[in-house]
Amino acid sequence: MTRYVMAIDLRRCVGCQTCTAACKNANATPPGVQWRRVLDLETGEFPDVRRSFVPVACMHCDEPPCEEVCPTKATTKRPDGLVAIDYDTCIGCANCVMACPYEARSIVHDVKFAYGDKPIKSEEVRFDPARIAVSMKCTFCIDRIDLAAKTGQVPGRDPDVTPACVNSCISGAMAFGDLDDPDSKVSRLLAETQHFRMHEELGTGPGVYYIWDKK
Amino acid sequence: MSSTTNPQSVRKVPTYCYNCVAGPDFMNVKVVDGVATEIEPNFAAEDIHPARGRVCVKAYGLVQKTYNPHRVLQPMKRTNPKKGRKEDPGFVPISWDEALDLVSAKLTSVRAKGLVDDSGLPRVAATFGHGGTPGMYMGSLPAFLAAWGPIDYSFGSGQGVKCVHSEHLYGEFWHRGFTVAADTPLARYVISIGSNVEASGGPCAVTRHADARVRGYKRVQVEPHLSVTGACSAEWVPIRPKTDPAFMFALIHVLVCEQGLDKLDVAFLRDRSSSPYLVGPDGLYLRDAESGKPLLWDERSGRAVPFDTEGAVPAVAGHFRVEGAISIDADDARQQFDVAEGITAYTKLVEHMAKYTPEWAESICDVPAATIRRIANEYLENASIGETIEIDGQTLPLRPVAVTLGKSVNNGWGAFECCWARTLLATLVGALENPGGTLGTTVRLNRPHDNRLLSVKAGEDGFMAQYFNPTDKEHWVAKPTGRNIHRTLVPIVGNTAWSQALGPTQLAWMFQREVPSDWNMPLPTLPDVWFIYRTNPAISFWDTRTLVEEIAKFPFTVSFAYTLDETNWMADLLLPEATDLESLQMIKVGGTKFVEQFWEHRGVVLRQPAVEAQGDTRDFTWISTQLAKRTGLLEAYNNALNRGAGGGAPLKADGYDYSLDASKEHGVEEIWDAVCRASSASLSEGREVHDLEWFKEHGFYTVPMSKTEWYLSPTLEKQGLRYEMPYQERLLRIGRELGNRLHEHKMHWWDEQLSEYAALPEWHDVPGRWTQQIANAGGKPEDFPLWLLATKSMQYHTGGNASIALMREVAQNVRGHTGVIINAKTAKSLGISDGDRIEVRSHIGATYGDAVLAQGVRPDTLVILGQFDHWATPVAKDFGMPSLNTIAPMSMELTDATGSGSDIVRVAVRKVERKEAV
């Protein structure tokens, strides 16, 4: 079996939003929609303060609550671990938005572009009306994963079939790959570090692991 | 996936991003049916680029930069002769022919009048933006500028106050470090004082520090607010602003007065520093009467001998009786000592630092003495003195500790002390320019720029040769040759290609308005023609409301323009260039470059048109060639290109000749094809020659380089040279000489700055200078109880990208990009809640923004990210963001001896109604 997951090393992340921007580039998301972003989290009181950076996106859960509540089966859990949305089926009811404890999903009802009502060239060639008024979220760059099946490349190892955010990360905080493959980069990384998953107590089985210390 | 049509063609075009000085970095542009859609890393460079072929967040805005609907897409000329913020410039489109005719007519008339004016100042001035990066986008313009002759680069756009200015000057002086970094891949302990390297260090620094964190190095961030770098550090020390010298003096105190010489790197101090040099009763080196060479105490023979005496074993510490020595003061004034007490420079240091205890520093810095002492001791412990490492077959000392300094620590008053202390802290433990330690990265005042090791030449007194501006009576430049007077006022900045831009650039602006009463030099004039490119001083310098009025007085301003902005609002001519993704250029990469670009390769990389130039924008090389042709400088321009002025390598050298026919006009591709061939031939020593087509496909070409080239100390060792540390006899002397020259000309307006020339720096009330300046300007210091600092943002830092919508969107995820960071408790005491509109007022004006409440900032400090407060730049003018620049004064009192100022101002803050906030 294959279970694609992401491992994010919080020790490395500097909150620069390169992944946020790379994702917006790669997925042509409209202004205000960020399929992934990095939280800038300050805790404590002066002078005993910490500031941490936590990238968040769709967790591609084992038991996706979005999939459970979706009335249309637009949201599906694939055998390789990806949670996908069929834009042509989705009715934009937002039930999945309410079900997701990771604020990963959004619905845009109006057509908007970076500089107002008119698209610039790069937006024009990539504008996809199918994504208006339906639920959308991080796909783990699903097209690239699917390409891997055709080319024999390995997601997480070969950039062409690895999510854009992972490719872009300048601090090397992100790794992607098959958790069921003990030799994959993520498996090895997770074996040698301490990590947690977000809101694990909710039983969603998120597919994103956050590394916080060595073992 | 997001394309709704089936693309006919998808290409990935290799190129580079060098929008900030921390570059260049490699990237690919994805082009779908001729339209750039995405920026991606260039993984072909993964093994040679320190950031593994990745670019930072700014680069991802380049697609929008290309298609930004607010771009200037054809040449424009001003129709409203009146210039001012309230005057609509009335730009109208014109043809390139008309535009080039206009500018070349102007230039030709200037040439006819003479290249310099009656005041001896160049009639043509140019201002380019951040850290030399515009050069990476201006094609062959440098060849035109070289062909032209004298050009005044005096008018800064933040140079000296937004960079790490003192580090540039003193860093090159002490260890050929124009910028200075930790040897992060080997470092175990880094004291980072205000250095926001995780925001401004680019992908290379971020990659290196992330690796170091995972490896387990400890970085202590000493800074008034919890920056991104502080966030990623093991410890945050919230120091009181501008008290860093006191903190560092106390660290030195712990090392030399509490731990003592035995714990330090005695061999390094003895052999690589001037620690053993004997200082006489007049504070100058005791010198050999005959040769004039500094003396040291030879423990073997038990007497004072010239520093370079073969076989001598120098005493590092002690007081010694010396007979028959002399000292040499300013203007070669010699004093003879029959008998004198010679104290080693090291012992002078120890005695000097005795008073600077951690307890003394505690009250100044608001940092507990125990913390300072612990940090000093951790630093010493981690230095692992005695340890070695083998790099490329060479055994070198391993000293994995470093001290790094950031903007505002590193410029303005107090910066000299900090640079000295930083270099000294490295020297004491042998970590200066050794593996793991504190390293310079590149040189700009010295040459050659791409290999700083080659800049090391033996100079006087056993030190490296320095190329100061003369201060002796015969050679001192009494009549300034540029409007910021760098050659006259700042000996250490020298007079090479970069020197002028590193002069006291705010003086150029200040003196346009008013010169000091005892000014006895020709009065500064305005340049006849001013070129600006990738710069917006009306936003990025200080006292910007007044600055705009100065800019409006410039008679003929030519802006190579991207959008209309606050500076080119006053321009007469806008010439739109084909920008990042649309034009052709080759630059050098690799070696060691600014910030943390430490490579194990060197080579060249091509920037190429990934897409067609938008509108009627033109490749900069075409514009440059046209300017050269129309001003009759074609031959000189081509010759400059042949010398290598366009970047890459000279077009002709031993073993190859791709030089251009100097008499002919050459096309853009032809010029860069020659550069491609020459560069590859030069790098491979003739083994490989690649043309433009090859580079268009492959993007870059590099050859390996040994990592040992990162470290300067082995070169000094090879040449038997010493670092000029700890005692600054030379600076003391030239400071006195400079004083003599100015006083001979009855000028005393630079006297306060002359106080900075000291052999061993003393603490002076650095923060007090800011309150004093308010009082002197007629204000009440108590009305401005808080500090306002500016800090950098990776998303915006020098990107010229304020009008990129994507950047605005993603930057909002990072704290501070929505307004003014204020301590939550302070805010509460002032009745300010998160998101409230607030006024931040200094004694010269006010700026407005939304309050961003935080715990990670000192209660006495406010912080503004980046520089905004735009009123003309599209998109940015609607941000409602504040800027320190609007309310920071340009002041002689706040200018240090290098001519720089610090990015900090005293302010008051209050909540205002939203409508007031304009």
Place this chain on the structure above:
Amino acid sequence: MKAAKIRSGDRFSPHQQHNWDWRAASNFIAGGTGGGLLAFAAFASLWGTDVRALLVAGMALIGIGLTCVWFEIGKPWRALNVYRHLATSWMTREAAVAPFVFGSGVLALATGQSLFVLLTGIFGACFVYAQARILAADKGIPAWRHPRCMPLVAATGFAEGASLLAVAAPFVIPQVAGQIAVATAALVLLLLRVLLWRNYLRSLRSDGAPEGSLRALSAIDGQFLKYGNLLPAILLLVGVIGAPLASPALILAGLIAVASGWWFKYTLVRRAAYTQGFAIPHLPVRGRGPAGPAVKPGWGGA
């Protein structure tokens, strides 16, 4: 995702959901009451009450609710896709119940057959239950997914249904005993609603929830108890003991109880609907030193 003004904490603390507005809330408000009313109408029909008007009202309420939702969803012309996920989606199930409600309801009205009346009541009850489960399945909203939320939402639906029956009682149930029975039933359901409400709020506080949810719910607590439940309960008691003005008391009590139920549901679906936010069990080690403590910004109680 509306581009509202961003404050520092908004990026990681729970924030009020913006996707379901008054239209979605209306479905829970009207649909729940309608379903509850159908159930109690069916119940009342067992005693021979003419419930036709009540059936019409119940179906109308459900219809209004569903219409509101139809206006809210992004792709209304694909609305029928809602029926594709009966296996797990309570939204599908809610939608699936609706035709049965209307089918049996229309048959009941047309034929007068008590079987259809009863079926309509049962389907109405199912509709209420399905709605409660929709909210319970939304893990992203801690105030909804709390195990004590679902019974409360169901209870208020039935309490509102019983209360509407109380409003109708003076018109459709001539016998005093019948009116007293209705008043008693409504009283019991109000009591149940109050108990579940207090229980829910207490548990939410003790288990921890987004501060915004606690704030919004606490803000209505006092008035909801006093005016939303106690006052109608007293009025219903007046009805139960058969005092003079019993009929007006029943009508007034019913209207107040329904209104307060709607007020609660609007609060729950809109104002108290805060997202989960983000929590970090271990702040990362930065080079050297200890990891930071667990943080869960924007959460209160517990």
